[in-house]
């Protein structure tokens with residue numbers, strides 16, 4: 001039995017126009033937040049289970065002071081038993097990545113850096129409210145790769161103004177820069193977010209759904225040709241550079257989430273902290289938001305949903321066992337219509353199947 005730990009560091013300089021994460025631009029709260037987080041880490045302390053992965057996400061962890069990152073990391077090391085080869089990931093934004101910051105993060109033990117690039121086209125970055133431009137992003141990625149850290153780029157498909165040429169140029173830049181991992185997300189606009197409002201008012205135009213679908217399928221081939229194999233609906237890696245922390249989520253291994261809005265999955269129970277930063281800071285000990293014990297139905301749904309997010313798919317017999325005759329007919333239909341494929345004993349989505357995976361999976365429930 002091993003554990004993964006997620007730590008949420010919510011501060012950002014600006015609120016990007018599409019972002020729905022639990023974040024805060026009230027940078028004056030950083031010290032009080034870190035104090036509350038240290039208290040939560042201390043309370044959750046458990047040195048019996050080795051920690052295989054540690055993940056600092058946000059928000060923008062890279063904009064926290066190095067002193068505060070060091071305090072948090074020291075408290076984590078004191079409170080938990082980090083494996084000698086722990087995968088220690090940290091999210092960053094390009095404007096924070098310098099040779100000095102890379103050296104300081106490495107000194108803390110970070111060995112995997114995820115950089116929120118989103119796009120290498122300036123015209124696509126400005127409607128998002130991102131601070132960085134193409135040149136700053138290229139410089140940050142080149143420095144991270146040269147530092148020897150395992151490096152991931154977050155990219156977004158479906159951005160306003162994105163064209164086939166601009167998207168493929170972004171992918172080619174990622175490959176040229178030599179990163180070992182790419183996370184490629186579809187733009188998912190929450191109703192009422194500033195970017196959604198701009199789109200509704202005709203001030204920003206999203207690319208056509210058909211183009212986005214074609215580009216997703218093309219990206220899979222292009223990244224694979226560049227040595228980054230798809231292993232999950234949105235994730236691509238060189239062999240051995242898959243993100244072990246995210247794999248824990250998809251294989252339903254236990255993880256503990258600490259900090260604002262953080263989710264946990266322990267002993268079949270899911271629970272989450274509040275997303276209200278004032279409440280988190282002031283009432284940290286009882287700041288839990290929800291807690292649910294998964295019933296057999298939820299368990300079944302999650303096993304299928306998370307298993308099928310991965311290109312390795314799920315055992316044919318397991319689907320039959322979980323969903324009976326209905327599951328067998330569902331798989332036969334998918335194999336016949338081309339949205340599922342079979343690899344030995346397993347079934348998995350094809351690239352076209354991934355595009356509509358939510359709809360296909362919901363046919364089973």
Ligand code: SF4
Nearest residue numbers: 012015016019058059
């Ligand atoms: S930097 Fe990241 S977390 Fe912060 S507002 Fe922008 S998208 Fe959201």
